[in-house]
Amino acid sequence: MEKERHYSGIKRRLMFLIVLISLAPLALIAIVNGYQFKHAYESKVLEHLEQVVKKHKQNIDTFLNENLADLRVIANTYPYEQFKDEAFLSELLRNLQAEHGGMVVDMGLVDDQGVQAAYSGPFKLGKAVYADATWFKEAMGSQNYISDVFMGLRGLPHFIVATKISADGREWLLRCTIDFMGFNRLVENIRIGETGLAFIINRQGAFQTKPGIQLDAHVESLRDLVWGKHSAVPEPNHSHVNNWPGPQYKDFATAMPVRAIVADDPQRPGSTSIYVMTQLKQGQWALIYRQDTHDAFSAWYKTRNAAIIIFIAGGLSIFFTAFLVSAKTVKRLEMADREKEMMNEKVIEAGKLASLGELAAGIAHEINNPVAIMVEESGWIGDLLEEDEFGDTENVAEISRSVAQIKTQGDRCKEITHKLLSFARRTDPRQQEVNMNELIGEVVDLSSQRAKYANVKVHQVLDDNLNLIQASPSELQQVLLNLINNAIDAIDHKQGGEVTISTENGDGVVNIHVADTGQGIPDAVLKRVFDPFFTTKPVGKGTGLGLSICYGIIEKMGGKISVNSSVGVGATFHISLPASRGEKNGGNAEPVS
Amino acid sequence: MSDIKVMLVDDEQSFVEAMAKRLTKRNLEVVQAFSGEEGLEKLKEVFGVDVVVLDVKMPGMDGIQTLQEIRKRYPLVEVIMLTGHATVQSAIDGMKQGAFDYLMKPCDMDDLLGKVREAKAKKENHEHKIAQARAMNIANRRGD
Numbered sequence: 001m002e003k004e005r006h007y008s009g010i011k012r013r014l015m016f017l018i019v020l021i022s023l024a025p026l027a028l029i030a031i032v033n034g035y036q037f038k039h040a041y042e043s044k045v046l047e048h049l050e051q052v053v054k055k056h057k058q059n060i061d062t063f064l065n066e067n068l069a070d071l072r073v074i075a076n077t078y079p080y081e082q083f084k085d086e087a088f089l090s091e092l093l094r095n096l097q098a099e100h101g102g103m104v105v106d107m108g109l110v111d112d113q114g115v116q117a118a119y120s121g122p123f124k125l126g127k128a129v130y131a132d133a134t135w136f137k138e139a140m141g142s143q144n145y146i147s148d149v150f151m152g153l154r155g156l157p158h159f160i161v162a163t164k165i166s167a168d169g170r171e172w173l174l175r176c177t178i179d180f181m182g183f184n185r186l187v188e189n190i191r192i193g194e195t196g197l198a199f200i201i202n203r204q205g206a207f208q209t210k211p212g213i214q215l216d217a218h219v220e221s222l223r224d225l226v227w228g229k230h231s232a233v234p235e236p237n238h239s240h241v242n243n244w245p246g247p248q249y250k251d252f253a254t255a256m257p258v259r260a261i262v263a264d265d266p267q268r269p270g271s272t273s274i275y276v277m278t279q280l281k282q283g284q285w286a287l288i289y290r291q292d293t294h295d296a297f298s299a300w301y302k303t304r305n306a307a308i309i310i311f312i313a314g315g316l317s318i319f320f321t322a323f324l325v326s327a328k329t330v331k332r333l334e335m336a337d338r339e340k341e342m343m344n345e346k347v348i349e350a351g352k353l354a355s356l357g358e359l360a361a362g363i364a365h366e367i368n369n370p371v372a373i374m375v376e377e378s379g380w381i382g383d384l385l386e387e388d389e390f391g392d393t394e395n396v397a398e399i400s401r402s403v404a405q406i407k408t409q410g411d412r413c414k415e416i417t418h419k420l421l422s423f424a425r426r427t428d429p430r431q432q433e434v435n436m437n438e439l440i441g442e443v444v445d446l447s448s449q450r451a452k453y454a455n456v457k458v459h460q461v462l463d464d465n466l467n468l469i470q471a472s473p474s475e476l477q478q479v480l481l482n483l484i485n486n487a488i489d490a491i492d493h494k495q496g497g498e499v500t501i502s503t504e505n506g507d508g509v510v511n512i513h514v515a516d517t518g519q520g521i522p523d524a525v526l527k528r529v530f531d532p533f534f535t536t537k538p539v540g541k542g543t544g545l546g547l548s549i550c551y552g553i554i555e556k557m558g559g560k561i562s563v564n565s566s567v568g569v570g571a572t573f574h575i576s577l578p579a580s581r582g583e584k585n586g587g588n589a590e591p592v593s
Numbered sequence: 594m595s596d597i598k599v600m601l602v603d604d605e606q607s608f609v610e611a612m613a614k615r616l617t618k619r620n621l622e623v624v625q626a627f628s629g630e631e632g633l634e635k636l637k638e639v640f641g642v643d644v645v646v647l648d649v650k651m652p653g654m655d656g657i658q659t660l661q662e663i664r665k666r667y668p669l670v671e672v673i674m675l676t677g678h679a680t681v682q683s684a685i686d687g688m689k690q691g692a693f694d695y696l697m698k699p700c701d702m703d704d705l706l707g708k709v710r711e712a713k714a715k716k717e718n719h720e721h722k723i724a725q726a727r728a729m730n731i732a733n734r735r736g737d
Contacts, residue, residue: 380614
């Protein structure tokens, strides 16, 4: 459980790190580039809009300007009496209409009492009295005048361009009316995108052209934006108007450059609109262009959305990859750890065996001395008993037997201690080239007497081309003798059986198999046969050190020893030892000593 | 009566004593020593020790060191190393240092006696040769 948590912790950290490292630069690039692109793009768009608005401002100003200029030229060219002639007026009107595309609706001459002296146009406005009309009052106060849009007598939105004529000691106003719809068209031409539209307001916040959408709620703030909160630009001053269209007009026009702002949309919370505004008509009107931010910057939004989609997709794939990579890495780690643990266990096992060997050797050596003394003392008793003075009594014979027994048991002790000492690997460990076949022959000869006694036939199936091995012959002898003796012991002496020793070349190793037809080793025992002191022999017959010694010797030589067995069939011990490099023993080679 | 003079050197006192009794009973003259140092001391005091049976593993001066000293001071004295199985290697080392032979503890009395007699024979042979050489030397000198 603890381990699992440990590994999942590593996995999490690894994944987090990979995601962070991969995603952070991506995000940084996206944010920085996006921000810069947004700014560049927005300023580009705004600049473009400003240019458009500026051009239109110039157009509109020029239009108004031209109208007024035409009117002044007309007023200055002809004596005012001629304007009273409605036929002449109609002629003039036709000319103006031809010039200005029909936007000039009518013309009239108004005397200083506000009575229209002459009129030419589609409406029946002859003798109309304008004395109370705002435009009349304002127009009388200045040389040239352009009114705001109003309904007037005709009941249609229009505005008036007027110029003053002084004659006969009286003042007259020559005026013409500009069709609002026509003028509106001038402004409406500014249409960009889906929501871009333009309109004109005056200082009072009244619309001079029809905006396509409802913007009444907006007008106040727009007015503030154009003219300042406290109307920093003074109310229309007629002295300025007087100089129209002199050079001051241009100066004045530049006083309010084109301005672009992005403001919240009061009607649609959360969305913003772009307002591009400039002043018209000496600051009395404002041309305002409005477009939804979303519409104006649609290209930017599209790019941004694409970038976000790419980022999310990239992020997901990074996440997925990080997950896979970390999972795989941690799995590897886990496997490596497990292997290490197994190795550790093996090392500990080997260490245990070694320390056990040391202990055994120590104990054996300590016991050896007392045993030696006991054997000597019994030998001394035996010596004494041989003296004649004791005679041949029954007791003497009994004591002699007892002493002999002590000697026999002492010898057994000696055998055990010496085996224990072998276990600590104190045999002659010098290595030399060994011909396994020769060695097997010697060992089989050694045990042949025993085999005969036990009714066992020993077969040798030896590979004539067996590779030489580098090993200590005395140790190998010990191992083989042990295995063969065990094999003989495993066979029921009455029934008899066979022991087969075979050799063969393996892949860089020499394999030796010792097989018997004995009783076999039970599964429960099979795992423990190489444990020190483990024995299945009856008490007093085995020390349980044989196979563990063999194991130690073979391991030390860099080889392997294993066993497989099934009960009733017999057991086979397999030894594989590394072969000497490149050297082969000929079929009839002399033994190597 | 006692034709061979043997010195037993072992830190196991009881072993030495038992062994001494048995060897004495077999008509050997036995000198006992319980450490390497004592062994060297006794060799100095007692004249004519033929064979030393020397235990390899002893506290203080061990068998190999004692052997080296004996070989240095009394080159004619033969030494038989006595060893537990674990110290066979050291016994072999001893052989290389000039010990006559080695025996494993607990040792069989007959083996020991056999080896002691062989050693004595070797020593006598050596002494004989030396005597001859001396005689020759003397004869040669006279001839001058």
